Amino acid sequence: MKVVAAGTGLAVLSSSLKSFQMLVSAADPPPEEGPWWGIGMDISKCIGCGLCARGCKTENKVPEDPFYFRTWVEQYTILHNGEVKIESPNGGIDGFEQSEQEEDIFKSFFVPKMCNHCAKSPCTQVCPVGATFESPEGISLVDASYCIGCAYCVQACPYGCRYIHPEKKVADKCTLCYHRLKKGLAPVCMELCPTSARIYGNLRDKDSELVRFLREHNYQVLKPHLNTGSKLFYNALSAQVI
Amino acid sequence: MEPHTQHLYEMLSKVEGYIYPNEIELQWGFLVVLYPYLTGLVAGAFILASLERVFKVKVLRPTYQLALITALAFLICAPLPLISHLGKPGRAYEILVTPHGKSAMAIFGFVYLWYLMVVLLLEIWFDYRRDFVIWSKEKKGIMSKVYRMLSLGLSDISPQAVRWDDRLGYFITVIGIPSAFLLHGYVGFIFGSIKANPWWSTVLMPVIFLFSAMVSGIALVMVLYMVVSYLRKAKIDMPCLDMIGKYLFYMLILDFSLESLDQVHRIYEAEESFDILHMLVNGKLFITLFGLQITLGMVIPLITLGILQIFRIREFWRKTIYLSSGVLVLIGILFMRWNVVIGGQLFSKGFHGFTDFKLGLAGSEGLMMAILWMVLPFVILAFLLWLMPPWKKLEEA
Numbered sequence: 001m002k003v004v005a006a007g008t009g010l011a012v013l014s015s016s017l018k019s020f021q022m023l024v025s026a027a028d029p030p031p032e033e034g035p036w037w038g039i040g041m042d043i044s045k046c047i048g049c050g051l052c053a054r055g056c057k058t059e060n061k062v063p064e065d066p067f068y069f070r071t072w073v074e075q076y077t078i079l080h081n082g083e084v085k086i087e088s089p090n091g092g093i094d095g096f097e098q099s100e101q102e103e104d105i106f107k108s109f110f111v112p113k114m115c116n117h118c119a120k121s122p123c124t125q126v127c128p129v130g131a132t133f134e135s136p137e138g139i140s141l142v143d144a145s146y147c148i149g150c151a152y153c154v155q156a157c158p159y160g161c162r163y164i165h166p167e168k169k170v171a172d173k174c175t176l177c178y179h180r181l182k183k184g185l186a187p188v189c190m191e192l193c194p195t196s197a198r199i200y201g202n203l204r205d206k207d208s209e210l211v212r213f214l215r216e217h218n219y220q221v222l223k224p225h226l227n228t229g230s231k232l233f234y235n236a237l238s239a240q241v242i
Numbered sequence: 243m244e245p246h247t248q249h250l251y252e253m254l255s256k257v258e259g260y261i262y263p264n265e266i267e268l269q270w271g272f273l274v275v276l277y278p279y280l281t282g283l284v285a286g287a288f289i290l291a292s293l294e295r296v297f298k299v300k301v302l303r304p305t306y307q308l309a310l311i312t313a314l315a316f317l318i319c320a321p322l323p324l325i326s327h328l329g330k331p332g333r334a335y336e337i338l339v340t341p342h343g344k345s346a347m348a349i350f351g352f353v354y355l356w357y358l359m360v361v362l363l364l365e366i367w368f369d370y371r372r373d374f375v376i377w378s379k380e381k382k383g384i385m386s387k388v389y390r391m392l393s394l395g396l397s398d399i400s401p402q403a404v405r406w407d408d409r410l411g412y413f414i415t416v417i418g419i420p421s422a423f424l425l426h427g428y429v430g431f432i433f434g435s436i437k438a439n440p441w442w443s444t445v446l447m448p449v450i451f452l453f454s455a456m457v458s459g460i461a462l463v464m465v466l467y468m469v470v471s472y473l474r475k476a477k478i479d480m481p482c483l484d485m486i487g488k489y490l491f492y493m494l495i496l497d498f499s500l501e502s503l504d505q506v507h508r509i510y511e512a513e514e515s516f517d518i519l520h521m522l523v524n525g526k527l528f529i530t531l532f533g534l535q536i537t538l539g540m541v542i543p544l545i546t547l548g549i550l551q552i553f554r555i556r557e558f559w560r561k562t563i564y565l566s567s568g569v570l571v572l573i574g575i576l577f578m579r580w581n582v583v584i585g586g587q588l589f590s591k592g593f594h595g596f597t598d599f600k601l602g603l604a605g606s607e608g609l610m611m612a613i614l615w616m617v618l619p620f621v622i623l624a625f626l627l628w629l630m631p632p633w634k635k636l637e638e639a
Contacts, residue, residue, distance in 0.1 A: 065247055065250065065251075066254065066263060067250050067254070067263065067264065067266045067267055068263075068264065069263045069264055072262075072263050074260075084594075085260075086260035086592075086594055087260065088260070088263055091263050113262075122436075122437065122438060124344075125344050125345065126345050126346060126347060126435075126436075127342055127345055128337045128341065128342055128345045128347035128348040128350070129333075129336040129337055129340055129341065129342055129345075129348070130340065130342035130345075146333070146336070147329070147330065147333075148328050148329065148330050148331075148333040148334060148336055148337070149328050149329015149330045149333075150327075150328055150329070150347065151269035151270060151329070152345070152347050152432075154264075154269045155269065155270070155436055155438070155439065155587075156436055156438055157438060157591075158437070158438035158591055159262070159591070160261075160262025160263075160264050160265050160590070160591055160592065161262075161264065162264065163264040163267070164267075164269060164329055166244075166246065166247070168329075169329030169330055170329055170330060226437055226438065242260075242590075242592030242593065242594055
């Protein structure tokens with residue numbers, strides 16, 4: 001009797017532990033096979049031309065107004081006095097002008113931003129109807145025909161990568177140009193980048209460009225303390241980057 | 243240019259520092275402020291009712307049914323501002339039909355239905371069944387049929403049957419207390435579990451929401467009891483009112499302590515987000531936080547209600563203090579929700595800047611719509627009080 005009770009208890013405990021683990025990790029484990037896409041950004045290569053953000057708007061029909069971006073570029077200017085100035089006029093689409101005097105600048109650089117396609121994405125976790133989901137390739141997507149437009153995902157994204165589409169009234173975000181990836185094409189922002197500051201690749205393939213990039217650089221992710229499992233890796237990321 | 247886009251350009255001109263470009267628009271406006279406010283009033287009113295029923299605070303008897311009916315009227319309306327704020331309100335049912343198990347918000351439908359269907363409706367029904375049967379016999383025509391329908395055809399009002407109603411009602415109330423805690427603690431969890439937002443992300447959030455809910459619900463029933471008595475030209479039961487005032491005072495102390503603990507903890511830890519939150523509370527939230535929420539909605543009622551606990555004051559002045567304190571508390575808690583919901587979106591998640599919020603008058607997210615959702619529960623309450631007047635019940639008893 002005791003053995004049966006203990007066995008049943010153990011079975012119940014182990015099954016609830018599994019659900020608990022899933023709840024904590026906020027994501028199903030990645031499938032065993034197929035590509036598992038990640039992104040690499042080399043800050044030392046970005047010239048702030050804004051072609052990526054412009055191309056994304058055109059390719060993905062992102063509203064033109066400067067409140068909606070699937071990707072954008074930020075300019076960081078760190079002055080000798082330690083002051084940090086961050087700018088992204090119109091998401092960097094029209095390029096940047098440096099307003100600080102050159103002799104005052106300690107260093108200046110550009111940081112491209114886009115969805116981190118987190119492995120433990122808070123946006124996927126909070127979606128009340130599952131309209132935001134992770135594709136088998138590890139890409140965070142939104143089913144526009146299913147989204148109720150509650151904006152909980154917008155609140156949950158720590159990187160500010162989501163918005164509510166003004167016409168569709170549903171959540172919208174970077175899809176890593178999923179429609180292009182499926183055809184074997186590169187995401188448009190990466191295709192257009194003149195310096196190859198943006199790359200993507202299969203994290204499971206040790207010979208992929210991204211894995212080589214990670215091997216050869218001291219990469220970091222944004223806001224690592226939030227444990228989102230970000231798959232957007234930066235080279236030369238300064239501590240000031242938000 | 244569309245008014246919405248025009249509004250965003252106006253907000254863009256008011257941005258301070260640097261915010262992510264998608265953060266200019268506040269996604270949750272005044273309607274989302276109302277959702278936790280209305281839900282809190284429900285939970286608080288129910289807890290007050292349960293004090294009489296479960297904890298045998300018999301002096302609160304005159305407000306028992308009023309508290310329950312108030313909870314019901316406000317619960318019916320609680321999800322409406324939330325649904326009307328959705329981008330696709332027509333798809334709201336998906337939360338119930340295909341909920342996402344890992345989402346805190348997805349549980350809302352079930353918590354709501356549990357509370358509405360199982361707790362409140364059942365408790366009220368068990369409490370009123372005998373009266374429905376009596377009223378169906380007293381009234382004529384359509385009202386007789388309405389009361390018969392409300393009794394669900396169960397017309398046995400023998401002492402034994404009524405005793406069973408009482409027992410089952412008591413049982414439901416016992417279940418109802420943790421359910422009320424669950425309902426509002428859960429609403430706090432919706433905000434408290436957003437780790438991207440340091441203004442929301444605290445384990446204290448569900449507890450703070452719960453205690454502020456009790457404060458607001460008790461204040462609402464207190465004010466309503468006085469207003470309804472005035473309208474009915476009935477004498478206010480002062481021992482009852484004094485007891486509600488006492489509970490409101492105690493709850494205010496607890497709520498104040500919890501909120502202070504939260505702030506002290508934030509200040510002492512002074513994490514990464516401290517500077518931006520410090521600027522937030524001393525800037526954009528200064529009036530609504532220090533002026534309306536803390537001073538007007540908490541400190542003044544604490545002092546006035548505290549005076550009543552120490553000194554014996556004339557009945558007229560006690561009533562005046564209870565009424566004014568109740569109204570101030572209700573205003574204060576509304577602004578507490580405002581400071582959480584709106585305040586949490588005014589600063590960038592990058593902690594380097596602020597956006598702005600301007601409450602429009604018209605439109606689906608405007609003040610007029612918010613007033614509609616604020617007034618509707620009172621209209622439903624008036625109807626319910628007309629349909630099942632607690633005072634008539636008391637007279638019969």
